[in-house]
Amino acid sequence: MFLDQTYLFTPGPTPIPNQVNEAMARPMIGHRSPDFSVLIEDVATRLQPVFGTKHPVAILTSSGTSALEAAVVNTVHEGDHAIVIVAGSFGDRLASIAENYGATVHRLPIEWGKSCSPEQLDAFIDNLEGVPIKAVFATFNETSTGVLNPIHTLGQVVKEKTDALFIVDGVSCIGAVPVDMENDHIDLLVTSSQKALMLPPGLAFVAFSDRGLQAIRECPERRFYLDLKRYVDTYEKQKSTPFTPAVSLIQGAQAVCAMIEDEGWENVIRRHLLLRDMMRAGLRALDLPLLTTEEDASPTVTAVRPETVSAPDIQKALKKDFSITIAGGQKDLKGKIFRIGHMGYCTPFDVLKVLSALELTLAKFGQKPRFGAAVKKAEEVYAQYV
Amino acid sequence: MFLDQTYLFTPGPTPIPNQVNEAMARPMIGHRSPDFSVLIEDVATRLQPVFGTKHPVAILTSSGTSALEAAVVNTVHEGDHAIVIVAGSFGDRLASIAENYGATVHRLPIEWGKSCSPEQLDAFIDNLEGVPIKAVFATFNETSTGVLNPIHTLGQVVKEKTDALFIVDGVSCIGAVPVDMENDHIDLLVTSSQKALMLPPGLAFVAFSDRGLQAIRECPERRFYLDLKRYVDTYEKQKSTPFTPAVSLIQGAQAVCAMIEDEGWENVIRRHLLLRDMMRAGLRALDLPLLTTEEDASPTVTAVRPETVSAPDIQKALKKDFSITIAGGQKDLKGKIFRIGHMGYCTPFDVLKVLSALELTLAKFGQKPRFGAAVKKAEEVYAQYV
CATH class of the missing domain: 3.90.1150.10 (Aspartate Aminotransferase, domain 1)
Structure with a gap:
């Protein structure tokens, strides 16, 4: 060697870019200070094009799994029915989370290494005729196999055939692929910091469509840390987070926004x-x-x-x-x-x-x-x- | 100026020491790699004296509030009775969390700016005669008033008068004050990274007494991200974390351990x-x-x-x-x-x-x-x- x-x-x-490391090493600021409000508003809005959303992106201090758990507990409740497309280990984890919270989960199994076709989802929904589906969960990019699912056409099927929310795990591709939440009919889109967003792990992001935001607002407040309505409300009212955020990582995220904008x-x-x-x-x-x-x-x-x-x-x-x-x-x-x-x-x-x-x-x-x-x-x- | x-x-x-910033900017490592196992074992054990515990410290990627929420959901369940000493805004939040999860909370209010005396707790418990108390929650250092509660004598009262777990929010003092979980009868001790531990926010820590660890193990597994048993089990079996951890902050924590040991x-x-x-x-x-x-x-x-x-x-x-x-x-x-x-x-x-x-x-x-x-x-x- x-x-x-x-x-x-x-x-x-x-890998972490030097400019991101430098941003993370900037002097610490208080998370209830005006400086932090400026920081989080800057990051939450500059990330919008990357998530293809009209709304500021919610920033959680936690792993991607916890943000998926948040997506579940804020939409699917005991007794609800949900479809989970399982094309790899992360789809499997998503199904377990929903089951843990008492939902009836209908797993659509896909051969590992293949994508889920719109026809497969269509037929699966047909077979569940009469079952009220609260949400359909899909993995955008299946990290375990290197498969990108055709999220736009899957979203169209969900919209045409159900009243369900379409909730997408974008963990290993958001920041690298085009997405348009309204046009793709995605209601909640989740990712974490340590993938295409060039950051260390420790942050998770949740983006909303109009309909997704409405669903979050209407969800009864029952949790603390994973209560997405708290994140949305605290951001709107105070340009802040409901719980102490990982400030240095958010400083890093600001540098990431600048890098993405510089590159285009x-x-x-x-x-x-x-x-x-x-x-x-x-x-x-x-x-x-x-x-x-x-x-x-x-x-x-x-x-x-x-x-x-x-x-x-x-x-x-x-x-x-x-x-x-x-x-x-x-x-x-x-x-x-x-x-x-x-x-x-x-x-x-x-x-x-x-x-x-x-x-x-x-x-x-x-x-x-x-x-x-x-x-x-x-x-x-x-x-x-x- | x-x-x-x-x-x-x-x-x-x-403020963040330079050596901590440098450690956080070290090249990123995989959180499922052997290097990470070495890192987390090093940090979880070197933090033991700081928490006064015989057991490796559990490391969560989240805020202090979420670790307090974890302390609640892993010990107090619907219908259980709990005492919360409320001597400031964080005691208040702790009581709200327990109530949110369906516990019957008995608040012991203390005048802001004063500590809770052992006599006050003693009398409060006497008044609840016959009520089975599952847990007593206290704030070690009340950040909102600058009061340090006499945690050792409070712990003695809990032990002598109840079978309850004694759960302590140590957020703004752990890393600065002496503590001995067994001797102080503390079963769960929680803090976050951005206080005396010289780190940016983003990590939370939970330490256990023998009895606290047993309580966690016996708690039915019902949550994902805040399920403390998963943290304990994954650490024991794989020297890892159940969910993607904030690796750079844990690298920083390693530098903090070295600084504490260097100073003594x-x-x-x-x-x-x-x-x-x-x-x-x-x-x-x-x-x-x-x-x-x-x-x-x-x-x-x-x-x-x-x-x-x-x-x-x-x-x-x-x-x-x-x-x-x-x-x-x-x-x-x-x-x-x-x-x-x-x-x-x-x-x-x-x-x-x-x-x-x-x-x-x-x-x-x-x-x-x-x-x-x-x-x-x-x-x-x-x-x-x-």
Whole structure:
């Protein structure tokens, strides 16, 4: 090993930009001070385009799961019926949360590695004819498989066939993909800080459609920390949070807003498509089989199911030889796939770095050296984009 | 104004040491990585002496209020009876949380600015004869008035007179005062990161006695994010957290542990007593009336009830002329007192700084100048201590 520089390519957490670290290290301010009100209003409104919402984004100090729990407890109550699209481990957790709170959950199981088609959801709803569905829950980007669900068309099905709220877990893609809550019929959209938003973990975000906001307001106040109405009301009345917020992380979020605006939101979206396409072209050049089809492929994480060398061996070698951290598979896919995150603070050169390391690693495992082959294909994709 | 250097003297948040900022800006690590397991075990165990517990400290990514909510939902259930000592606004919030979850709450009201005496608690329990009390909740340090409650003797009363759990909100003093959970009969002890622990807000901590830990284990699992059993179990089995933690803040907590150990825990405690005594001697030299008696005085926050110049005027002048932020009063004491925090990353020189600023400010408001008078008294206290 040469210089001990580490490279983080997991699908969250992701690397933190220097300007974000610097913002987080600014002198501490009181969370009940006018300075904080200015800060949170700035962040809550500048994040709106990223969430495709007309309303300021609610900021919770907690993990993404707790924000999903908040989405459940503020909409679905004991005895209510809910549909949860389960296409991976996070859909599964969402279903468990709703069940924990006494809802009757109808799980729509999707094969791991595939997206949920509008036709599947349509047929599933038809089969539940007569059951009053309070909410439909979907995972926008399934981190465990690298699948991006067609959220716009799924939202259309929910709107056309039900009166349900459409609640979307956007954890590993918000900040990297286009979304328009009203047009996509999404009522609550949730994410956390440590994915495409280039922050450390510790913050969660909830965005609302008009209808989602109304549902939150009408929900009886029963919880403290996860009561979304408190967040909305405290923001509106005092430009503040109902509970002590992670101020330094919100200072970091302000720096993230500036970075997204400097790059241009359209360019951020385009960059993630470029990273996806470079990654996939490079992996194909090394005959590394991709888990998902082109249509289902996520712009933020790519899953590979290698055949000649085991996935854990590749993962370990990248870590040992190059200090590159990637992720393995979960549950049924454990030991069978590896996953590379390419979201947030990630450039085309980062993709080339991983591809180079894979070229060197595969050669080390006895494959015929194809030095530069993946990089070549990825660069060709790059040249077409710009 | 000269150089724009800001000074934060609120009773939380508190200034962040450079070494903590540097630790928080270390490269991001995965929260499911072996590196994180090493980190959290290190922090959870090194914090034990600070909480006076035999067990690793549970670390939640959330505010102090949410950890108090967790203490409630994991111990007190619908129909249970609980006593809450209410000596300020945070005792009040604690009572509301318990009521929200369906408990029958018996509030023991204490005059603001005074501590709760063991005799008061004793008599209150006597009056409830025959009522099965599930838990007694107390605020260790009442931030809104600068009162430190005699937690050891209160704990003795709870133990002698009831079978209840003794649950303590230690938010604005843990990290500055000695505590021994078994000996003080405290079963759950809660605090947050942005007070004496020298961190930004965003983390909360829950420590357990043997009995407290048993109560948590026996509590039926019903919540997700605030389910303390999940935190304890996930720590024991995987040295991890059940939900994505605020990794950078925990990296910061590791630096805090090192700072406390470098100074020596006994010295940390002694320093806070010194800061309190210097502050009070200095304020008295300026004829600024102190809200609390010597016996009740908090080592982390001092409240002043000025007579000749209004408290808000003093607060505003310190901010405008010296960029010094102190706190005002809450509820009934709003506009009547100001509060100076002296906890965590605070040295004797910081106390002298505030006292100097007060000398200059009072002169500006037309009082006969007493430049150096408060500083002199505070330095005399210092000279006696060292």
